[in-house]
Amino acid sequence: MTTAISGIELANQIKASFAEAVLEGDERAVILRSEYLTQVASFLKTTPGLEFDYLSHVTAVDYLDYFEVIYHITSLAHNHSAVIKVKTPDRDNPEVPSVASVWCGANLQEREVYDLMGVTFLEHPNLKRVLLWEGFPGHPLRKDFLTLEGKSPWQTIEPLEEGHHVL
Amino acid sequence: MEIEKAAALSTAEIHHHEGELINSLIERSRQPFSDDIDWLERELRRNILVTSVDKVLNWGRRSSVWPVSFGLACCAIEMISTAVSRFDIARFGMELFRASPRQADLMIVSGTVTWKMAPIVRRVYDQMPEPKWVLAMGVCAIRGGPFTDSYSVVPGVNRILPVDVYVPGCPPRPEALLYGLMKLQEKIDKESIVVRG
Numbered sequence: 001m002t003t004a005i006s007g008i009e010l011a012n013q014i015k016a017s018f019a020e021a022v023l024e025g026d027e028r029a030v031i032l033r034s035e036y037l038t039q040v041a042s043f044l045k046t047t048p049g050l051e052f053d054y055l056s057h058v059t060a061v062d063y064l065d066y067f068e069v070i071y072h073i074t075s076l077a078h079n080h081s082a083v084i085k086v087k088t089p090d091r092d093n094p095e096v097p098s099v100a101s102v103w104c105g106a107n108l109q110e111r112e113v114y115d116l117m118g119v120t121f122l123e124h125p126n127l128k129r130v131l132l133w134e135g136f137p138g139h140p141l142r143k144d145f146l147t148l149e150g151k152s153p154w155q156t157i158e159p160l161e162e163g164h165h166v167l
Numbered sequence: 168m169e170i171e172k173a174a175a176l177s178t179a180e181i182h183h184h185e186g187e188l189i190n191s192l193i194e195r196s197r198q199p200f201s202d203d204i205d206w207l208e209r210e211l212r213r214n215i216l217v218t219s220v221d222k223v224l225n226w227g228r229r230s231s232v233w234p235v236s237f238g239l240a241c242c243a244i245e246m247i248s249t250a251v252s253r254f255d256i257a258r259f260g261m262e263l264f265r266a267s268p269r270q271a272d273l274m275i276v277s278g279t280v281t282w283k284m285a286p287i288v289r290r291v292y293d294q295m296p297e298p299k300w301v302l303a304m305g306v307c308a309i310r311g312g313p314f315t316d317s318y319s320v321v322p323g324v325n326r327i328l329p330v331d332v333y334v335p336g337c338p339p340r341p342e343a344l345l346y347g348l349m350k351l352q353e354k355i356d357k358e359s360i361v362v363r364g
Contacts, residue, residue: 132319133283134186140318 002074005082013050014040029070029083034096037086041102044073044084051075052082055103058110060117062143067094067119073103088119098124116141188286196326203331206354221359228272228298229355232348235271236264237291240278242305242338249341259348268294273351275344276330279307279314280321292328300331300355302347305338312337 011025014032021036032040044052057072067088074081088094098121100106110121111130118139121127129136138145176184238246250256250264265271268291280288292301303324306312311322321327331354334347 128182131283133189134182135190136186136318145318 001079003080005080007083010050010082010084013047014043017043023087029085031085031087034086034088037097038099038102040084041071041099044082045102049078051077053077055099055105055109056081058106058113060113060119062117062141064091064143066091067117069096069113069119071099094119095122096120097122098127100124115139118142185286189282192285192289192327193282196321199323199325200329202325203329206357224360225356225358228358229352230260232259232261232273232300232351232355233263233265233271234261234273234275235268235291235295236266237268237274238277239280239284239288240305240307242277242308245338245341246275246277246304246344249344254341254345256345256348259345259352261348268292269296271295272298273300273302275302275304276308276324277304277338279312280324280327281319282321283319285321285327288324289327298358300351301328302332302334302344302351303330304334304344304347305336307337309333309335 006027007025007030008027011022011030014030015022018036018040021032021040022030023033024031044050052073052075054074054076055071056074057070059070059072061068061070069086069088071084071086072081073084086096088096094117096119098106098110100110100121101123107125108130110124111127113119114121114124114127115129115131116139128134132140238244248254250262256262261273268274272295274292274295276288292299301324303309307314307320308324311317311320314320315322324330332347332351334343336343339347
């Protein structure tokens with residue numbers, strides 16, 4: 001089974017090379033400063049003993065004031081995994097550097113996060129919608145999506161008459 | 168030539184075109200296509216002179232309704248079960264699931280239609296020759312089902328094309344689909360070369 005590396009242990013290893021990069025490290029994850037993300041990513045990928053060569057998952061969480069982008073990374077050689085996180089500075093301008101140059105698998109997954117959550121990945125080679133179509137209003141997995149007045153497709157459809165149930 | 172022109176489009180242009188197409192479909196879907204509900208009384212409106220012609224023509228049409236091979240979601244599995252020997256759709260002359268919509272008469276919309284799929288569904292419908300019929304199978308095709316409020320699902324296939332028969336269920340059992348197909352045959356029987364649909 002894949003062993004999970006503690007965030008505290010990983011944070012100490014990152015701190016040895018990039019003293020400024022780590023914002024916080026707890027049992028589950030390491031929270032990084034976003035400006036150091038690309039450097040730390042290639043450090044994690046290439047350092048002997050860590051060698052996180054496989055990015056298994058990229059996802060994002062909407063915390064209302066900011067977004068958090070979460071990377072699940074795995075090393076196939078050592079069979080261990082870790083979680084790193086990056087916070088966007090604010091909600092209106094959610095920007096995070098892309099790690100597609102480090103892990104190619106990030107390309108599509110970052111596009112998906114951009115599509116559904118609206119997080120912009122800086123220096124991404126091809127940042128456009130992947131699941132939804134061009135011209136879709138807003139980003140549907142954001143918590144405020146439902147409150148966008150008249151911007152969602154189903155709101156353009158006439159409501160059912162009073163007391164009329166189809167299902 | 169049309170093919171060369173399509174090949175010359177860049178990926179960005181194709182995506183842009185797709186987005187415009189879907190948004191125009193959403194715009195058009197504000198009002199659903201109205202259902203053809205007066206077909207039961209259509210017998211009365213028939214011209215007495217052509218009834219024999221109608222009878223032969225409708226017999227031919229209802230006895231060889233060829234569906235187009237086309238499945239969208241889990242309802243398609245039930246549709247496939249309907250086609251195999253246990254339920255045997257061949258009893259109705261419908262066993263020929265055509266690989267090309269140009270050879271088909273019936274479109275069984277079996278499953279959830281998403282907005283991204285909507286232009287393709289509409290195109291398959293447009294490619295079918297007249298006379299053609301549409302059967303909406305399952306609650307997703309009828310009214311979006313559990314996804315009716317979703318940002319990505321068409322709330323009823325009658326928002327994008329006219330439907331003849333609705334078969335409820337989630338998914339409907341093959342017997343229900345067969346009953347719906349029998350209802351469709353009844354409906355075809357009531358049609359006339361003078362008044363269609």
